[in-house]
Amino acid sequence: xxxxxxxxxxxxxxxxxxxxxxxxxxxxxxxxxxxxxxxxxxxxxxxxxxxxxxxxxxxxxxxxxxxxxxxxxxxxxxxxxxxxxxxxxxxxxxxxxxxxxxxxxxxxxxxxxxxxxxxxxxxxxxxxxxxxxxxxxxxxxxxxxxxx
Amino acid sequence: xxxxxxxxxxxxxxxxxxxxxxxxxxxxxxxxxxxxxxxxxxxxxxxxxxxxxxxxxxxxxxxxxxxxxxxxxxxxxxxxxx
Numbered sequence: 001x002x003x004x005x006x007x008x009x010x011x012x013x014x015x016x017x018x019x020x021x022x023x024x025x026x027x028x029x030x031x032x033x034x035x036x037x038x039x040x041x042x043x044x045x046x047x048x049x050x051x052x053x054x055x056x057x058x059x060x061x062x063x064x065x066x067x068x069x070x071x072x073x074x075x076x077x078x079x080x081x082x083x084x085x086x087x088x089x090x091x092x093x094x095x096x097x098x099x100x101x102x103x104x105x106x107x108x109x110x111x112x113x114x115x116x117x118x119x120x121x122x123x124x125x126x127x128x129x130x131x132x133x134x135x136x137x138x139x140x141x142x143x144x145x146x147x148x
Numbered sequence: 149x150x151x152x153x154x155x156x157x158x159x160x161x162x163x164x165x166x167x168x169x170x171x172x173x174x175x176x177x178x179x180x181x182x183x184x185x186x187x188x189x190x191x192x193x194x195x196x197x198x199x200x201x202x203x204x205x206x207x208x209x210x211x212x213x214x215x216x217x218x219x220x221x222x223x224x225x226x227x228x229x230x
Contacts (some may be wrong), residue, residue, distance in 0.1 A: 034230050050156055052222060055206035080229065092230060112230055118208065120222075121229035122156035133157050136226030 001068065001076050003060045005051060007083040012093060019077050019095045026074035028101035030108040032094050038087040043128040049082045049091065052120035056080070063114045071107040073098050078111065080121065113143045150215060152179070154193070155224035158200065161193040176202050177211045179221060193223075201226055 002019075004010075016031050023029070038044040064076045073096050080092040094111045098104040115121075123134040153166045173179040180197060183190040194200070197211055203222045204213055215221055 050159075052153070052155060052203070052206070052224070055203060055222070058206055059208075116230035117227055119229040120155070120203070120224065120227055122225065123228045124156070133225065134228045136228050141226075 001061070001064055002078070003057060003064060004079045005053075005056050005060070006079065006081055009081070010079050010090065010093065012090060015077070015079065015093065016095060019075065019097065023074050023097050025099065026097040027099050028104040029095060029097050030101070030104040032108050032112055034091040034093070036085045036087050036089050036091055039127075044087050045126045045128065046087075047085045047091075048124045048126065049085065050122045050124070051080075051082045055120050059119045060115060063111060063118065066114075067096065067107040067111050070110070071096070071098060071103040073103065073107055076107070076111070078115065080115070080119070082121070110147055113140070113147065116140045117144060150179075150218055151220045152183075153220060153222040155222065157225055158193050158223050162189055171215075174214060174216055175211070176204065176209070176213050176215055176221060179215060180211065199225060 012033055020029050036047045060078050064078055067073060068076050075097040077095040085091060094108055096104045096107040117136065117140050125132055125134055149168050149170055151166060152169045154162050159165050171179055171182055173182050180194050184194045200223055202209060202211060204215055204218050205220050
C-alpha cells in the first residue's frame with residue numbers, strides 16, 4: 001500500500017506502471033485521477049489545497065486499509081497533492097488492484113467517496129475577481145451512505 | 149495545555165494556524181465556549197458549529213467528545229478533498 005501526500009506533481013504513467021508491477025495474481029487495476037477543473041467562464045487562476053499534516057496521512061492510510069480489507073484487494077495506492085495548483089493539473093490519484101475488475105472499480109469509488117469527505121483537505125479557488133473556499137457538497141456526504 | 153489548530157476559513161477568521169491554550173474544559177464544546185468568550189474573532193468563527201468539524205488527537209469526533217488528556221484539538225470546515 002502506498003500513501004503519499006505531496007506538493008510536487010506526480011507522473012500518472014510512471015505511478016500506474018509501478019503499481020502494476022509484481023501483481024501477477026491480480027487481474028484488474030483501476031486508476032482514477034482528479035484534475036483541477038476551471039469553471040465554464042474560465043476565470044480560475046489557481047487552486048490552493050490546505051491539509052492537516054499528520055492527520056491526513058493517518059486518515060488516508062485508514063481509508064485505504066479499509067478498502068483493501070473489504071474488497072480483498074491485492075494493493076491500493078493514494079497520492080494527493082497540496083499547495084498551489086493550476087487549472088488542468090492533477091490533484092490526486094487512486095489505484096486499486098484485485099483479482100477481478102468489479103472489486104477494483106468498487107474499491108476505487110469507495111476510496112474516492114471517503115477521501116472527498118473524510119480526509120482533511122480544503123480547497124480554495126482563486127478567481128479573477130477574488131478567492132473563495134470550496135463548499136463541501138451534500139451529495140458527497142450522501143454518497144457515503146451507500147457504503148454503510 | 150492543549151494545542152488548538154485551525155484550518156481553512158476557520159484559520160483565516162481566527163488569524164492563527166495554531167496556539168497553545170490553557171484550559172480546564174472537559175469537552176470540545178466547553179473549549180468552544182471558553183474560546184468564544186475570549187474575543188470576537190473566536191465568537192465569529194464558532195458562531196455556527198454545525199458548519200464546523202472537529203478532530204481530537206487527529207481523529208474526527210463530535211463536539212461532545214472529551215478532551216481530557218488530549219494533546220491536540222483541531223477545528224475546520226467540512227473537508228473538500230479529492
